[in-house]
Amino acid sequence: MGVREQVGHPWMGNSLPALKQQMLGEIGAGSIEALFEQIPEDHRLRQRLDLPLGIKSESALRRRLTDMLSRNESADTNLMFLGAGCWPHHVPAVVDEIVGRTEFLTPVWGSAQSDFGRNQAWFEYASQLGELLSMEVVGLPVYSWGCAIGHALRMTARLTGRREIVIAEVFDPERLSVVENYCEPTDMPNHIKIRRVKVDAKSGLIDLDDLKTKVSSKTAAVYFESPSYLGLFEANAAEIARIARQHGAETIVGVDPLTLGIVRPPADFGADIVVGPTQPLGVHMNCGGGVGGFMASRDEERYVREYNGFLISITETQKPGQFGFGLASAHQTSYGMRENGKDWTGNSVYLWAIANAVYMSLLGPQGFREIGELILAQSHYAARRLAEIPGIAIRYSGGFFKEFVVDFSGTGKSVAAINKKLRKHRIFGGKDLSAEGMKQCALYCVTEVHSTEDIDRLASAIEQVVKP
């Protein structure tokens, strides 16, 4: 004990009595305690903190944490069919290397000159995503897809002066809850009313007739996703955008960027603002800590002046022919204008923007086409295989990508019971949708990480599990 207290902490350079004494001597203070003179005595905590003593040994710390975390199961040693906002995808080793580098992992802000490389990587995130999206403005990412939807909706409310938005009645509950908060409760003066449009029971797509009754001159924006929460491509995207425009509303579209090697970008169908998840682009699931959200638009001043977060622009330097990067239209942020800024900004998921940049550069146009086609083929194969099992049906007739709804109600067994039994096969079954109005249905996610053998293994495990 006495020995331990004399050991300098490896993470603190001045954890030595002699250095403390030298600094005190320089200041001319009698003790460290004297330096806390601003804090009144009756504010001070005089009892001992209810925490253990520190573990100064790295090997002991590592052991403590790995023993605890080894109790987790993961997609590394199980088949993972959960998606719904966070998806099992392949993360290239080079991405892991680059985001693990101390240069990118630890900086705080720097300057345009001293943290030039990071700023360029950010610009490359926006530039490559801009090519996938066919859009000229891509902001640095916000916290999540749901947050991106929220900021985009609020942006359109400011742009149009209207306070209603229209979204589908089938919507990821995680994202919906975030969006509801961004739209503010009814008691707040700037509350944005959320109107829900029906989806067709057979196709799962937005019901255009119902949409026409929901969109009006009060509508700030129509927001829809393609693929949707349930994995469906929105075949009527152009018509939805047309209806929105007819009423002077903006069209916001959510898209999985991994579809964009094979599917036309939302801008082609009339999207004004496009949002979506960044986690599929080379970020581990991280228990949900891998999520991030992108925002993009046309390069029109009315949009650019409404972004809440940072926009990185390429620019010239004082040296002819040299380029650098700086924040465009930055004064509008909360850093510049406090409560009068556009929503707010702060730390976000900028390290993941670098992961995304590296990922996109590794894939290129061919890689995006290939991964899109592979996910299509594998997910459809999985759907067909599961549909062959007695009592199991695939809901919705429309085209889908990566995720699809499996209806187990014909098996007489609950999704909860099936998923529990699948755990014995080292399989994580799809997300149970029973609490979301789809009794004994599950949302299955199949990606490029699933081989045909994996899918066959899933099918035979389910066959065993649902056997009467």
Added chain:
Amino acid sequence: MSDNPIHLRQYHAPVWDEPVVMQLGYPGRRGQVFPQPSAAAIDKVGTASSLIPKGLARTNAPALPEMSEPEAQRHYLHLCQETLGMLNISLFGTCTMKYNARVSEAIAQRPFVADVHPLQPDESMQGILQAIHEFDLGLRALSGMDQFIFQAGGGADAAYTNCVVTRAYHKSRGELKRRNEVITSIQAHPCNAATAAAAGFKVVTLNLEENGYPSIGALKAAISDRTAALFINNPDDMGIYNPDIKEWVRLVHEAGGLCFYDHANFNGVMGKIRARELGFDACMFMLHKTFGAPKGGGGPAVGAYGCTEALAPFLPKPVVVKDDKAYRLDYGRRKSAGKIREFFGNVPQVLKAYAWLLAMGRDGIDEASDISVLANNYMDHKLAQIRGLTRSNPQIAKHRMEMTRWSLGTLKTDTGCGTVEVANRMADYGVDPWWMSHEPWIVPEPFTPEAGEMYSKEDLDYWMAVVAKISEEAYANPELVKSAPHNQVIAQIKSDALNDPAKWAITWRAYVRKHGKSSEAGSKPHAAE
């Protein structure tokens, strides 16, 4: 400082003249190849193109670079090297620069954290839930609060969390419509005012008075039955601790408002005071600052939000709880304000903060706040000896907390070199440019160093020797400082294009369109002459 001359190192940033990635590669080159769909799959479902609904298929391939794997790796390694960041000494105030332990990083990158899905059954992620719960207990010990959550993706998002909790609390009492004002101070981080406004509140901002903080009289004048909450930091970024804070909290409570402690500046008071004993209802810690998780150049970050039992029912869900011996995510919280971000937080960052807490312990935390305050006062003493520098609130003689705001107003008047110019010049010595101040600048030409506990006395001496050297340069040859940096990756950027819709270029495709550059070789801009 001339009595103890310090040798300033010869330094030049790496310059790779690295093109923008869009200019690299060769048609057909590949950095990742995916397996072909199996014959069995194609047999069953047909070709991929047949699975795309009519009219949706992409016809023009995205103009992404086509690079080999080592080519892409090398490009991004070069960009790493062109980032100074924390490779040397960074005393970036308000952000509490810490050692980001590699052991925590190595553990967080393992599949038992990285490849876990947030919707897995609780029993399959007991390890991570235990770590979150135990860390929650540690934060409770440090704050006196009853429950923490980690959903917020940064400090500003934790302030936003407080907004949604405040709304839900007042709504539950039928008072939300009337209680539409949030009180904060001009020295609180802008995110407090901004999130309150974005959540629908009117913002009342108190100004500083002669003691360095707003007066009780000003607070009293701001409080009414419309007050929803007080959002306040203490100490502030000038290093001033408001000794009236208990009375502030009492007054706001008396009027029916809630009190939120923005613990952005926790490093100097950790283990010394607790939010709960000062009367606060809720507080926030930044795990990417005080608790040693890396900053990532701007996240993924975590604003850990804690509150009293009375507010806990309103917290965003899920909350990690412990029943008997098992841990679980509690989604069944009827009064919850809902969610502010999907899932339950940046778990790897929470884990790294937990590792920091374990490694520091109660002894290390107490020592770290001692050292932070000691080191800042040591710097205060030495910086005062440098020409052109003055301390904010010069009338206040008491020792400051873990950081102090300084001013270069004198240097600017004398030489024309202000805080931006000096910051640029610092990078020429391999030192991360300092943090100046949030808006608005209350003192002229501000800078805000924060020593923290990681850096050694030699590091602090070196950093101050750089500042002293630049002060000498400013008096002797101001042009040298004004035209800095000279030893960096690039020269000063021209900022006129950044606010001009005709010139800004936020993606490469916009740049090509506006500036008439084709993406063909030969017409590319270069990083150096």
